[in-house]
Amino acid sequence: MFSNQQQLSRIIMVSLFTIVAVLGVLIVISPPSVFPDPANGFQVMRCMELGGKFNLMIRPDQDDFSKNTSEFLTWWSPGQYLVPYAFKLLFGFNTGQASAVTITLCQLLGLGGFYSFFKKIGFTPFISAVSVLFITCQQFFVVPYVFYNGGEILFFAFTGWFLYGCTALKATGWQLLLFVLLAGWIGFICKSSVMWVYMGGLLFLWLRLSLPQKDLLSWIKNGVWIAIPAIIAIGTIYVFYLSKGQNPATIAGGFKLSLKAFCYPLASPLLSGFSVDDIAHGLIFHTGKPFFDDTQAMIILVLLAVLSLWLVVSILRKASDQNYKLLIIVFYALAIIFFCYVYLRQMAISYEARHFRIIGLIVIPGTIYLFSQFKQPYRSLLCLIWVGIAFTSIFYLVKGYNLNKNKSAHGISGIAQQFIDQPSLDKIMAIDRQQRNATFVFISKDIGLEILHNRVLNLEAIGDDLKIDMDDYQHDGHAGPLYIILPDSYGGPKEKLILKSFPDYKGWYGSMLSNKYVMYEAK
Structure with missing residues (x-):
């Protein structure tokens, strides 16, 4: 039985990698459109290609239209345009083709990273492969094939391997120093909001190394080994990048108490892990025509918060691996504390499930394992939900790809202009x-x-x-x-x-x- 499950896990992973490769060829032939955030990055890339300096957005001056003004773009991380730019320079691709190659590479890295991480955190190869299959059925996974979403796809490529490293490291030493330092730099280049994930991973790593040790000195030593490279990484990011301009954390609208500020982070496992927010075009922050009015959205959000709490508690009770339990506790608690503060302060961070994507990805294998322990009606319910999510994702992909290929305009950039x-x-x-x-x-x-x-x-x-x-x-x-x-x-x-x-x-x-x-x- 175990051998059959291992073979089945290999079949699942090979099939997924093959599908991603085929989709990659299709979007190289007919590249996707682009979301507004990475479009800003591509505008910077355009300025650099025309002779501008690194990361400077050059535009007409508002006070004197005959002149230009420049702004160091700190609102978004640079990886969303630097990675495609590298492919343009190396292989002579246009922007659309470079985006397509970036998407394909990141999807492959992400699938491999999370499969390896799920196995490392205590799940069988079969549960890990089924979990990765569940991920590929989510709408957020197919979105890049329709709209290049920049930091989101780079985030997916990075986080699985980052969490794998946080789980694999067994002791302090130069390997730990190098890992923490490079993870901070690479993570930020991929997506600036990775920083809270970075801090969550390091907190998990510190607790995992320290909990087996009873003396306070060992806890302090472990903390120092992690803190020094983390401070260097964050310090250099701030000095050479963030300090040069505004970012979402620098703008706040004042304190405002609201129910959604508490419920949205609490509901993050279902909002982000089961495509609820994506399918609904955004419960709070609408990315299309909303499915629900404000009152209906709040009722649904409260229900999702309750169900998410039940799901997390149930996973913690059923999961056997202590590291996995610790990981869920650290990230879920940190997400609730951090984003409740952000939303109460009305910072310029939207109510979108993508900001909580890591929570959804972490709970997926626990959910698959949890329902595998339930009776058949409950397993059937999960399968029914799964089929529904997969159907919406396939519909979104087919409709979006057809629009990009056959109906959108195409110019010298190669991007589908919708x-x-x-x-x-x-x-x-x-x-x-x-x-x-x-x-x-x-x-x-x-x-x-x-x-x-x-x-x-x-x-x-x-x-x-x-x-x-x-x-x-x-x-x-x-x-x-x-x-x-x-x-x-x-x-x-x-x-x-x-x-x-x-x-x-x-x-x-x-x-x-x-x-x-x-x-x-x-x-």
């Missing part, structure tokens, strides 16, 4: 080839990646409530032709607000690029 059509993009690129002193203005951050010879200005999209801060839009001065590309739906108040943002430009002329997009030109 927020412009092909006739409009062709005309924009033709003007770019003809002009050398113009500025293009977009409200979608990815379209500017198709501009090679002129300046690009990205403005935030305007909501239907028309509530904007004009200081964020106002640009004084004049510098060559100005082309503003807007959806036809912006006609009216939104269009006027944007044109008003450039007071020194007169004589606007609007022309339809297609039946969906209009270009306003002033020379």
Whole structure:
């Protein structure tokens, strides 16, 4: 029986690696679109390719439009564009192809990392393989094949191996020092929010090494061995990167007591581990048309918090490996404390399950093992939930890939442009080839990646409530032709607000690029 399960685990893993490789070939042929966060990173990459310095976002100056201003981009980690940039430099890929290779490599690394980690933390190869299979059925796993999500996919590639190292190290020494130091640097490059995961992993590592030892001195020594390289890693990250600009932790809206600030972290195992937040388009922070109104969302969130607590407690009771129990306690408790504080302070960190992804990934093998101990009706219930999640993920993947391949516009970047059509993009690129002193203005951050010879200005999209801060839009001065590309739906108040943002430009002329997009030109 054991031999059969081992063979089955190998079949599962080989099949998953094969599927990921095939999907990788498909997205190299037809690359995905890109989410706004990595689109900002790609804008920095574009500036670097045009001669700018490392990590500087170069854009027109608001006070004098004839000049440029630069900003060191600290809001997001640099890995989301540096890894694809490396593939562009090494192999001559365009941005879309480089993104596709990055996705494929990270998916393979992530699957291998979590399979190895699950086995190291005490699960059988079969449970570990089934857990990895469950992960691949989640919507967050297939999202990168439709939208390159930058730090999220790099996070997946990193965390499994990081937790494997936290579990595998048996004693203090130079190996521990090097691991802690490199993990801090690599983790931050992958995704800045990895830092709380990094601290959780180091706390777990310290407790795991220290708990078998009874004397206080040994606990202190273990702490020093871990703390010194961690301080060096975090210190260098702050001095050479974070101190140069703003990041989500530097902006807070003041203390506000709310039920969702407590329930959301408590519900993180189900929100992030079972694609609940993804399928619902966001219970609190909506990433699409919301499925539930605010009252319904809060009721569901409270229920998910209760069920998540039950799930975690049940796993802790049934799991036999002490290290796994310690890992769950450390990460779940740290997530609750850290994110409750963040949300109560109203910091610029959204209510999205992706911030808790590590919690969902950690509880998955425990959940698989827990339900394997239950009677058949409960196992059938888990399988039914699994099939439902898998169906939504496959539907999302097929629909999104078809949209990117057959309906989205494609330019020189290779990225699937979902927020412009092909006739409009062709005309924009033709003007770019003809002009050398113009500025293009977009409200979608990815379209500017198709501009090679002129300046690009990205403005935030305007909501239907028309509530904007004009200081964020106002640009004084004049510098060559100005082309503003807007959806036809912006006609009216939104269009006027944007044109008003450039007071020194007169004589606007609007022309339809297609039946969906209009270009306003002033020379």
